[in-house]
Amino acid sequence: MSLWFALKDFRARISKIRFIIFTTAFFSADFTFIFILLKSVGYVQMFAPISMFVIVALAITLLHLEDKTNLNIGVLRALGANQSTITLIFLLELTLVGVIGVFTGIILGFISVVAVSTLTHLTLPKAATLTEAFSLIILSCLMGVLAGVVACLISIWKKSAKTVVETLAYTK
């Protein structure tokens, strides 16, 4: 059931989801681009503050997916969906959106770095260093997604724990 509704909702809210994927990809791409460039010039001290910024930015971006969900939650509860089913719907949606956005961004960021290095004759780090850099980038981005997903799910769980009357009262 959760997957059925998540996919329908995914399709139905496509404009919002497209915007969130685009923003998530934008942050991830920028992060990949900047970090690999810093790694190329051997200046890696900036990694920690930049990764913190990206984690917060990704989490805030994903929080938009949770906005205006009271009607859906209220109706689903009224028709017989329990708290776990509703939370699972949003877990699926958030994970799909977050992972698609992050990996698209990382790929685009890497393509941009390769393009810039070709144009400016900048030497990219060696394969081993690059692998290490990608591990850190993926880890940071996924931490951002995780933070966003957890924050959203706490909110969804709280909303779906209310009575149907209370949930629907906040939709108008």
Added chain:
Amino acid sequence: MHTQNNLAIALRHVKKVYDGGCKPIKIFDDINIEVRRGEFVAVIGPTGCGKTTLINLIAGFDVPQAGNIYVEGVDITKLHEREKTVFRAKNIGVVFQVHNLIPTLTVYENVELPLVLLGVEKNERRKRVEELLEHMFMGGYANRKVSTLSVGECQLVNLARALISNPKILLMDEPIEYLDPLTTDTLLAFLKGEIFRKKTVLLTTHKRKVAKIAERTLYLRRKIP
């Protein structure tokens, strides 16, 4: 008083008070209502007398401060939220006053939703939804988004969604409140039809014309604060 076995709905000494900010708003102090199985009951009363609260309490959407609510012999005030949700999905269909359809889904998907929640198989779902929509002269609307429908059309979809799981009890909260006379007549004719036979129906309204189609009418008075 009827035996418990004959009753589809029974409210015993129910009290409901809302937090009204500076002072609590007492909706029901000690209300007792009985509805027999298969009976069509209309609840009539002015705005603010507690008609919607009554529907919400029977459907388990809201909880009373005191008293017991028996639906099909089960005291729903004693059920855990999860059990109440399952019980509602299997036994109760609700037609909301404000239709509460999911605007991003199509008519077909909105009507299909209760069956998905009940775990009905896909082919069976399609058969039942198509049959019901045809029966309600809404076959041509199946693929339309509900955001493109008129209020009257939304209310018919709302009714179809409540009926699709074939519930024993149908609760209707002022179903014709926002309808034009023609759609009202269509809906009233439908309520008298075959599909409603053997179902227990509790309908709230403040229009006597609607109450006339019921077998019994209950009157709710507004308490002057």
